[in-house]
Amino acid sequence: MQRPPTPAVLACACAAALLLTACGKEKDTRPPSVPAGLTAQAGSATSVHVMWDHAEDDTGVTAYEVYENGRRVMSLPATKHMVDVDGLAPETAYRFTVRARDAAGNLSGPSTPASVTTPERTPDDRTPPTRPTGARGTVDGPRAVTLTWSPATDATGVTAYDIYQEDARIHSVGGDETRARVTGLRPGTVYTFTVRARDAAENSSPDSPPVDLTTDRAPGDEEPNTAPTGLTATARKGAVDLTWTPPDTGEPVTEHQLHLNGELATTIVWGTPPAGPRATYTMTVTDPPGTRYSVKLRARLPDGKWGDFSAQRTVVVAGG
Structure with a gap:
């Protein structure tokens, strides 16, 4: 007569089953897709800019690994899809590949290689190129x-x-x-x-x-764009003058947020809507001449929510 398994045996069997199935789910053994679109551009005599398209995975890519001639030189989070590889030798050929990794540690196959040769060193060159x-x-x-x-x-x-x-x-x-x-x-x-x-x-x-x-709106998205348009930023001594056209919301817009260098700087509030189609605001600045500012705006909509951001403008503080 066969004896029933003891509680200890049952516990061991259950633990083994959990390890094998991860609480009823099969262990992830499927690697991410191979990163496509790899390019490598020499940024200088000692650096190369490597870039690729995002890979796909059934549970999500968690990292990318960059290889130079088969040797891993960098590991990056999944949100990144480009990197500058520094410390290279001038006038030297390099061959890069990228692999994607998921949370289970599965690695994709290597991407199609991208080859690049760094240019010769120009140590005395301090003159930048002209503006595109x-x-x-x-x-x-x-x-x-x-x-x-x-x-x-x-x-x-x-x-x-x-x-x-x-x-x-x-x-x-x-x-x-x-x-x-x-x-x-x-x-x-x-x-x-x-x-x-x-x-x-x-x-x-x-x-x-x-x-x-x-960018075009997604199919089926009929919501109007609510970004201020036509933003201009003009620097003068001690101030930056801003002008823009508020969004057309069907009702007066009397409040805007001004973001400076990516951070909220102030809220612009008018008691009554600005006269005419254009709004104006003067921002006082105390930083020294040559300081660079990036500015953008968004309006408070009639429903109380903040709308889309305007295009960004960059301005340099004027001298005396």
């Missing part, structure tokens, strides 16, 4: 835009163009390119882009004129 001109853009649906610009010039040659969105670099292309497609954007959102040229000594040009683009 003719910047313009087109909207490619709800989540992407395409930017174009005219080439900049530099005494030793432009090695890269960096794309900035509200003062944060989000994309880079080679110095021989004058076009970039930016993806991963949000539908129905105002974006402000600028372009900077960079040479082998890491000198960056001034920003191109800003390009304001509003």
Whole structure:
């Protein structure tokens, strides 16, 4: 006669089952998809900008690992899809790949390799490239835009163009390119882009004129855009003058938030709506000449909620 299992045996069997099934769920053994779209651009004689598209995973990608000729050189959180690899040698060929990792530790296969050769060192070069001109853009649906610009010039040659969105670099292309497609954007959102040229000594040009683009709304989204439009910022001694057109909400807009360098600076309140279609505000500044400010606005809507942000403007404090 077979004896029934003891409580200790049952406990061990249950624990083993839990380890194998993770409380009824199968252990995650499926790796993320292979990262696509890998590019590598020499940013200087000693650095390379590596960029790739986000990978997919059934439980979520948690990290990306960057390899140079099979040797891991960096590990980045899943929110990142580009990195500058520094400390390289001038006039040297490098070969990069990227792998995605999930929470269970599964690694994707390596991406298609991207090869790049760093330029020669130019230690005495302190002159930045000229400002890129003719910047313009087109909207490619709800989540992407395409930017174009005219080439900049530099005494030793432009090695890269960096794309900035509200003062944060989000994309880079080679110095021989004058076009970039930016993806991963949000539908129905105002974006402000600028372009900077960079040479082998890491000198960056001034920003191109800003390009304001509003992505298409998602299908079925009929909500109107509530961002202030036409924002201008003009610096003079001790002040910055702002003008803009409030959003058309069907009712008067008497309150705006002013954000300075990404942080709330003040709330602008009028007792009555501004006369005419344009609103104005003068911001007093006490920082020394040459200080750089980034400003943007949003309006309080009739329902009490804050609307969409305006395009961002950058201004430099004027001297005496």
